[in-house]
Amino acid sequence: MSQAELADLFVGMGEPKFRAKQVYQWLWEKGVRSFEEMTNLSKTLREKLDQHFVINGIVADKIQHSVDGTIKSRFRLHDGHLVESVLIPVPAENRYTVCVSCQVGCSLTCTFCATGRMKRVRNLDAAEIYDQVVLVNQQSLEAYGHPLTNIVYMGMGEPLLAYNNVMDSIERITAPDGLNMSPRRITVSTAGIAKMIKKLADDEVRFNLALSLHAADDAKRNEIMPINEQNNLEALLESLTYFHRQTRNRISYEYIAFQNFNDSLEDAAQLAKLCRNFPVRINIIEYNPIDGAPFLKSTEHRIDDFAKYLRDQGIMVTVRRSRGRDIDAACGQLANKE
């Protein structure tokens, strides 16, 4: 419920309107999970709320700690479904990133992805996405004494197919009476849905956008990401150009390097051609192999050559070494176990 809806509710109950602000603060700023904890409300009111309302908070179901510091959480939703979030700390750079999920399962069937094998069950609501950030922020404070600095929507599900809920969650994360984080610290990652990228531009969003590219020609991309058949590279480039023109927000390409599939210098040359229309940063990601997928991770040597080729073309490139390999940290691996 919004704060205005809460205000109406309390007035209807014969309570002062400011109760709405108090409850809202408990829920969204302090992240409490029971009415009992709302200690500035009278005991009678707390009991009344408890009788008539529920707080559908998400609950940690399993937490795995990697030797490299990554912490993966599997959360149970109020209806029993499971989703994952990952805390990725980089203390040397003062960067503490959470990767959140936005759907239970996923309707896109990217061949390299464990989530793609689970059918999409439902979208997460805004509060369930927000809760992942709150709980992983607590983990970050407890484990590293540092709050989250970045949020990426790169976990289970396709954010642009859970559009309204994702937008609402970002609104709460960035709101002064929410977590008050800067939208510049948030990146939404899409497998590439051209018309929704244009919608982001028209909605004048202020967060960063990442395209999970993973292949720089249509034939290869069709092979690993069926969504490309309706949203080919030409359509995606056009929508990203529009997004850049309208918002000037940062765009990045995510590029998982698969051995002998997309990691040659010819692939790099094709990728460079997709970097001419707007400034773009490329994140080359080491593959976190999943059981039964037809891909292996590329070698360090090939990734270095690939990155060097792009850098020599004046393109900004970051290589992200795979994290949490000992803890099922690839998207969907942990939730898929049950």
Ligand code: SF4
């Ligand atoms: S990579 Fe993303 S879009 Fe593709 S199947 Fe996995 S969760 Fe869905």
